[in-house]
Amino acid sequence: MNNGHSSLRHERPVKTLYHYGAIYKVRQNRNHDSGMSAPGSDPDGRMQRAVVLERKNGSNLLVHLRGKWQLGHDMPSSSIVAKELSAQAKPVRIGFETSELTGWDSALISFLVETYDLCQAHGIEHDRSGLPAGIRRLVELAEAVPEKQGARAVPKRIPFFERVGDLAIDYVSAITHSLGFIGDTAVALSGLVRRTARYRTVDLMQNISDCGPSAVGIVTLISFLVGVILAFMGAVQLQQFGASIYVADLVGIGMLREMGAMMTAIIMSGRTGAAFAAQIGTMKVTQEVDALTTMGISPFQFLVLPRVIALVLMMPLLCLFSDLMGILGGAFVGVGMLGLSFTNYMRETIHALSLTNLALGVIKATAYGALIAMAGCLRGFQCGNSSSAVGDAATRAVVSSIVLVVVACGLFAFVTNLLGI
Amino acid sequence: MAETGGQVAQSSMAEPHIIVRDLTMAYGSFVLMRDLNFTVRHGDIFIIMGGSGCGKSTLLRHLIGLVEPAKGEILYGNVNFTKADESQRAVLLRRFGVLYQGGALWSSMTLAENVALPLAEFTDLTPPQLREIASLKLALVGLKGFEDFYPSQISGGMQKRAGLARAVALDPEVLFFDEPSAGLDPISSRLLDDLILEIRASLGATIVVVTHELASLFAIGNNSVFLDAESRTMIASGDPKVLLETSTNPTVRKFLTRGEDQNGAHVHA
Numbered sequence: 001m002n003n004g005h006s007s008l009r010h011e012r013p014v015k016t017l018y019h020y021g022a023i024y025k026v027r028q029n030r031n032h033d034s035g036m037s038a039p040g041s042d043p044d045g046r047m048q049r050a051v052v053l054e055r056k057n058g059s060n061l062l063v064h065l066r067g068k069w070q071l072g073h074d075m076p077s078s079s080i081v082a083k084e085l086s087a088q089a090k091p092v093r094i095g096f097e098t099s100e101l102t103g104w105d106s107a108l109i110s111f112l113v114e115t116y117d118l119c120q121a122h123g124i125e126h127d128r129s130g131l132p133a134g135i136r137r138l139v140e141l142a143e144a145v146p147e148k149q150g151a152r153a154v155p156k157r158i159p160f161f162e163r164v165g166d167l168a169i170d171y172v173s174a175i176t177h178s179l180g181f182i183g184d185t186a187v188a189l190s191g192l193v194r195r196t197a198r199y200r201t202v203d204l205m206q207n208i209s210d211c212g213p214s215a216v217g218i219v220t221l222i223s224f225l226v227g228v229i230l231a232f233m234g235a236v237q238l239q240q241f242g243a244s245i246y247v248a249d250l251v252g253i254g255m256l257r258e259m260g261a262m263m264t265a266i267i268m269s270g271r272t273g274a275a276f277a278a279q280i281g282t283m284k285v286t287q288e289v290d291a292l293t294t295m296g297i298s299p300f301q302f303l304v305l306p307r308v309i310a311l312v313l314m315m316p317l318l319c320l321f322s323d324l325m326g327i328l329g330g331a332f333v334g335v336g337m338l339g340l341s342f343t344n345y346m347r348e349t350i351h352a353l354s355l356t357n358l359a360l361g362v363i364k365a366t367a368y369g370a371l372i373a374m375a376g377c378l379r380g381f382q383c384g385n386s387s388s389a390v391g392d393a394a395t396r397a398v399v400s401s402i403v404l405v406v407v408a409c410g411l412f413a414f415v416t417n418l419l420g421i
Numbered sequence: 422m423a424e425t426g427g428q429v430a431q432s433s434m435a436e437p438h439i440i441v442r443d444l445t446m447a448y449g450s451f452v453l454m455r456d457l458n459f460t461v462r463h464g465d466i467f468i469i470m471g472g473s474g475c476g477k478s479t480l481l482r483h484l485i486g487l488v489e490p491a492k493g494e495i496l497y498g499n500v501n502f503t504k505a506d507e508s509q510r511a512v513l514l515r516r517f518g519v520l521y522q523g524g525a526l527w528s529s530m531t532l533a534e535n536v537a538l539p540l541a542e543f544t545d546l547t548p549p550q551l552r553e554i555a556s557l558k559l560a561l562v563g564l565k566g567f568e569d570f571y572p573s574q575i576s577g578g579m580q581k582r583a584g585l586a587r588a589v590a591l592d593p594e595v596l597f598f599d600e601p602s603a604g605l606d607p608i609s610s611r612l613l614d615d616l617i618l619e620i621r622a623s624l625g626a627t628i629v630v631v632t633h634e635l636a637s638l639f640a641i642g643n644n645s646v647f648l649d650a651e652s653r654t655m656i657a658s659g660d661p662k663v664l665l666e667t668s669t670n671p672t673v674r675k676f677l678t679r680g681e682d683q684n685g686a687h688v689h690a
Contacts, residue, residue: 198542200538206529286525286528287523288528290519290525291519291527291587293486294485294486294487294517295539296511296514296542296543297539
């Protein structure tokens with residue numbers, strides 16, 4: 001509540017009063033200057049926290065500590081002492097006077113340790129005899145163990161080229177690691193073919209349930225809306241030619257070839273890819289992955305296989321479902337806005353669609369599923385050893401899988417175009 | 422404890438089980454420990470001790486093959502673990518039991534499933550038999566009746582004991598413990614020590630324990646290595662009780678006497 005005043009107090013120029021020539025006082029008391037009422041922490045309003053500096057015989061600096069020193073906002077800093085040391089002739093000794101000190105905690109200790117450091121730097125004696133015994137002991141305790149050499153991190157500037165080089169090396173090692181992971185997964189999958197792979201059927205079923213049926217709701221919603229959006233977009237243009245019925249073609253082909261697989265992939269990246277990374281990452285943090293390894297069970301077979309298999313099995317099904325929902329979304333617009341009959345819309349859709357389009361979408365979805373599952377597991381295995389690392393792993397899993405999906409989509413488009421499919 | 426002393430004298434005649442030669446542990450270019458040379462004999466309870474952050478757990482991770490040594494080698498009997506190929510390593514791993522610091526139980530499985538998994542992987546037991554053995558192992562660590570609990574439903578001390586049940590599921594020849602008493606109250610910690618002695622007596626396993634719990638390391642250890650973070654190498658080895666009496670190294674003395682060595686003065690470490 002007295003925040004607004006704090007800057008005032010420290011920045012106000014100190015007032016110097018001369019008495020008897022040799023003794024002068026440096027006062028910094030805002031009540032005295034401005035007539036402001038004391039802020040509320042102090043019951044009687046007079047004993048507020050203050051530092052008053054007093055010179056004695058020119059060579060001694062007496063620091064009066066007053067009021068209640070407690071951690072909180074509006075903390076006095078040792079800067080006024082520092083200012084005094086650099087502004088005036090340097091004192092030989094700093095002493096303290098605490099008769100008006102009404103309470104203290106670490107706030108005061110920190111102030112005293114700071115002034116001690118200042119004294120060390122200026123070669124001034126730090127006389128603590130005026131301090132209460134409890135404070136003296138704590139200050140001494142804080143200084144008892146000398147700072148460990150080299151423990152403090154020295155901020156150093158890394159030259160530009162070194163940074164670029166480091167990044168490049170990191171990048172190469174990340175790629176090597178990813179390739180190694182793909183290799184390990186391939187080996188694990190080959191174990192599946194040779195029937196030597198070991199994973200629990202329960203885990204596979206659990207994963208299938210997690211990334212299949214549980215995702216139906218969100219896939220329904222998103223796909224329906226995507227169908228609606230496609231239909232709206234097409235309708236605006238096609239209506240100009242009186243060709244509204246072709247909205248059905250647009251939505252049908254769009255959903256089957258691209259959007260069904262793509263939207264499902266993006267939903268599953270955010271939903272399942274992130275979950276895979278977080279699950280495996282957490283297992284790394286809690287050493288559950290280590291426990292598998294030292295038990296002679298391959299974490300690749302045990303953790304990656306059920307996840308990859310589950311997603312590869314579920315993605316095509318979700319994609320088909322998404323296609324259907326998208327077409328229904330298109331029909332919703334066609335019937336509701338364009339005045340087409342549902343039967344007409346569906347007849348036009350069926351007429352437009354081919355098995356090639358359907359198969360292409362399903363193949364893409366399967367490939368996306370493998371990419372998402374592997375990116376999720378890879379990021380999980382790369383997870384560091386803290387809870388924040390798990391969050392990072394999940395984020396990186398989503399980013400990687402979406403990038404991979406979009407890149408794969410581009411490749412598919414290129415290849416299908418080349419082949420004229 | 423006098424009885425343990427007797428066993429120690431006998432086991433000191435036993436042949437080497439784990440031999441560590443010139444081991445250097447490093448993270449990238451940062452060398453954590455170098456020139457580690459020690460031997461763990463059959464039936465030893467071997468303590469890896471040292472101050473916090475000196476690399477005790479990392480040494481354990483080297484011993485169980487989770488981290489590859491930067492230099493040097495680790496031998497189990499006649500088999501060079503560091504240079505072993507995959508199949509040799511798998512055979513060795515099957516004889517290990519590891520109790521991790523937090524228990525590291527697989528959180529998606531019940532306690533019984535946790536204990537039964539290694540059995541299911543490496544034996545041809547039928548599910549009812551697996552269940553029976555898992556119940557038995559859980560009963561051994563005082564968790565009878567908790568078969569169908571998930572790790573998140575039981576306390577930290579119980580998780581640790583369940584982890585122990587899993588570690589001994591395959592009746593291992595070598596058991597590794599990473600800070601077994603960390604996070605346990607003094608009584609549970611004492612019970613765990615008793616359990617460790619019990620397992621050594623009944624299974625005849627060699628046991629390697631990472632700990633800095635003085636009461637525990639004096640109670641169970643009969644051989645040890647002391648890692649020093651300052652000089653980045655081992656500075657003492659042998660029976661901790663003997664080290665307490667004979668070691669002249671100030672760091673070791675300070676550690677083993679809780680810094681109260683020499684005039685009982687309290688030393689800040």
